[in-house]
Amino acid sequence: MVSDLMRKRQARVEEIEARRVRASKLPNEERTSESESDDVFENAIDGRDKSLLEGVDPHFEWSPMESFQSVEETFTPERTGSVASYSTPYDAFRSFWHDDILKIIVDETNRYASRIPSVSLQTSWYPTNTHEVLCLFAFWMMTGIIRMPLILSYFSWDPLLRTEVFSRITTRKRYNNLVRALHFADTGASKAADCLLTTG
Helix, strand or coil: CHHHHHHHHHHHHHHHHHHHHHHHCCCHHHHHHHHHHHHHHHHHHHCCCHHHHCCCCCCCCCCCCCCCCCCCCCCCCCCCCCCCCCCCHHHHHHHHCCHHHHHHHHHHHHHHHHHCCCHHHHHHCCCCCHHHHHHHHHHHHHHCCCCCCCHHHHHCCCCCCCCHHHHHHCCHHHHHHHHHHCECCCCCCCCCCCHHHECC
């Protein structure tokens, strides 16, 4: 069974590498169009876009629109966006996620964790803190930069997937416990708990 998995993984790696080699030999314009057509082809295969095409006239033709009159936009010289200046991205982040909000998250997460009727969680759980919640947020932000097929892959020791920075932030077991217990409000106080208040 392990050898089958290794063969499949190796075949997938070789397929990706072959695509990369083919793409590197194409002119820049063709690289983009080929990857876009691959995406369209894959979507057509799995049928995800079928509902989008229902009710669309397949014989649609574009026609000129003589009645359209463009209007030039006038811009004012004042800054209408954010005027706050931050010395680091962390400072900008903390301006929204300040200590008061993080304290609520920590308190509610610890409270909810104590209510979870799971022996495995209760034996391994210890109270979280502001630093650990910030590390969890950092973990999630980094998953947007370093893409993996599964959350489990971020903790993998497989040489093809291994990325040590994630295991330095937290262990897989602690990550699972935190995600399971993460709360932003006390749902135990209300009879009809709003599912938007929880993540686990």
